[in-house]
Amino acid sequence: MKIDPIHQFNIEPLFTLGHIGNHTIAFTNSSLYMFIAVLLIALLMLASGRELIPGRLQSVAEISYEFVASTIRGNAGAEGMKFFPLIFSIFMFLCVSNLVGIIPYTFTIASHLIVTAALALLVFFTVLIYGLYKNGLKFFKIFVPSGVPLYILPLVIFIEVLSFFLRPVSHSVRLFANMLAGHIALKVFAGFVAMLGFSLGALGWVGGVMPLALTVALYALELLVAFLQAYVFAILTVIYLNDAIHPGH
Amino acid sequence: MAESHGEAKGQKADAHTEAEGGHHGGAFPPFDSSNYASQLVSLAIAFVALYLIVSRIALPRVGGTIDARQNKIEGDLAEAQKLKDESDAALKAYETELANARSRAQAIGNETREKLNAASDAERKTLEETLAVKLADAEKQIATTRTNAMSNVRGIAADAAGAIVQQLSGLTPDANAVNSAVDASLKG
Numbered sequence: 001m002k003i004d005p006i007h008q009f010n011i012e013p014l015f016t017l018g019h020i021g022n023h024t025i026a027f028t029n030s031s032l033y034m035f036i037a038v039l040l041i042a043l044l045m046l047a048s049g050r051e052l053i054p055g056r057l058q059s060v061a062e063i064s065y066e067f068v069a070s071t072i073r074g075n076a077g078a079e080g081m082k083f084f085p086l087i088f089s090i091f092m093f094l095c096v097s098n099l100v101g102i103i104p105y106t107f108t109i110a111s112h113l114i115v116t117a118a119l120a121l122l123v124f125f126t127v128l129i130y131g132l133y134k135n136g137l138k139f140f141k142i143f144v145p146s147g148v149p150l151y152i153l154p155l156v157i158f159i160e161v162l163s164f165f166l167r168p169v170s171h172s173v174r175l176f177a178n179m180l181a182g183h184i185a186l187k188v189f190a191g192f193v194a195m196l197g198f199s200l201g202a203l204g205w206v207g208g209v210m211p212l213a214l215t216v217a218l219y220a221l222e223l224l225v226a227f228l229q230a231y232v233f234a235i236l237t238v239i240y241l242n243d244a245i246h247p248g249h
Numbered sequence: 250m251a252e253s254h255g256e257a258k259g260q261k262a263d264a265h266t267e268a269e270g271g272h273h274g275g276a277f278p279p280f281d282s283s284n285y286a287s288q289l290v291s292l293a294i295a296f297v298a299l300y301l302i303v304s305r306i307a308l309p310r311v312g313g314t315i316d317a318r319q320n321k322i323e324g325d326l327a328e329a330q331k332l333k334d335e336s337d338a339a340l341k342a343y344e345t346e347l348a349n350a351r352s353r354a355q356a357i358g359n360e361t362r363e364k365l366n367a368a369s370d371a372e373r374k375t376l377e378e379t380l381a382v383k384l385a386d387a388e389k390q391i392a393t394t395r396t397n398a399m400s401n402v403r404g405i406a407a408d409a410a411g412a413i414v415q416q417l418s419g420l421t422p423d424a425n426a427v428n429s430a431v432d433a434s435l436k437g
Binding site for chain 2: 006009010011013017020023024025026027028030031034035037038041042045046048050051052054058061062065066084085086088089092093109111112113114115118119122176180
């Protein structure tokens with residue numbers, strides 16, 4: 001039996017939507033799971049009741065709302081609430097798609113760098129454009145930390161500029177690599193169970209207990225990572241947006 | 250370019266996809282650039298749809314529910330505070346009213362007692378005065394009576410002395426002499 005831990009990341013076109021230049025635009029399994037995530041979020045946020053005393057589903061919707069709102073207020077202040085819909089969308093999109101993604105046989109959207117990079121660039125350009133629009137040239141104060149001696153200022157500015165432009169890279173790769181590596185590790189350990197069972201017979205089934213236990217443990221870890229990486233992506237978005245709102249730290 | 254072209258053909262004919270599969274299978278899916286356009290387009294559509302749903306409907310809805318609850322709780326707390334204040338005020342009013350009533354009752358009691366005292370004092374005084382007047386009258390009457398009695402005694406004594414002298418001597422004594430003799434003896 002062949003174990004292919006990469007197979008789960010394959011993009012399978014389901015039907016073709018059209019062409020842009022030489023590119024074929026297809027509705028793929030990735031697209032399907034994107035829309036599943038959107039649908040689930042819409043269901044959660046819209047189908048839950050509006051009772052004074054919330055039920056379970058309504059509590060989840062309200063806790064998500066309060067969670068994202070308090071994260072923004074805590075890190076970017078009340079002005080950050082301007083970006084509440086954006087950050088809420090990013091967080092819920094990633095959180096729901098990651099959680100759906102760890103169900104066996106499903107597809108994880110964030111395991112593709114192009115998706116995380118697109119979201120990271122969306123954040124990057126939002127920060128850049130809003131920062132320049134709101135603060136004008138004062139926005140560049142984020143590159144000049146206060147209280148730095150003049151003789152090392154050029155070096156500091158160089159590092160700050162570099163780190164600013166590398167933000168989308170770290171922002172996107174962190175999420176992508178976490179999801180990719182987690183899913184590969186899960187698949188490899190789960191594959192060991194089957195491989196031992198098929199190749200060594202009864203002894204193999206006994207020996208498979210160890211990797212099975214590891215798979216269960218890893219699965220729990222991945223559940224945490226799925227939520228945590230969505231949260232990390234969202235909170236970094238808030239912190240970057242805070243730069244645009246309040247430059248000059 | 251060639252790759253994406255191959256992909257396009259592959260989607261049209263399944264057999265072709267299998268044939269191209271070998272060529273494709275080498276690429277690690279996340280770094281296979283032929284998929285990028287499809288993913289970006291669906292991501293853009295899905296994310297814009299999500300953003301519109303979230304910003305136009307979902308967040309105002311959930312936020313409205315939370316705000317309504319918050320307002321309701323604050324309103325209820327304010328109402329409870331108001332009612333508590335009212336009951337406190339009522340209690341205070343009751344206590345002041347009670348204290349007033351008590352002091353008024355005391356005042357009325359004092360006043361009544363003083364009035365009664367004054368009335369009884371006055372009555373006693375008038376009674377005493379009447380009694381004093383009556384006493385004085387009585388004393389005066391006693392004095393007159395005694396004076397009268399004393400003057401009568403003198404007359405009787407004079408008469409008796411005259412009669413005795415007449416009986417003894419057979420002479421009618423001079424009235425003046427008798428009288429002066431009686432007076433002298435009364436004095437003696």
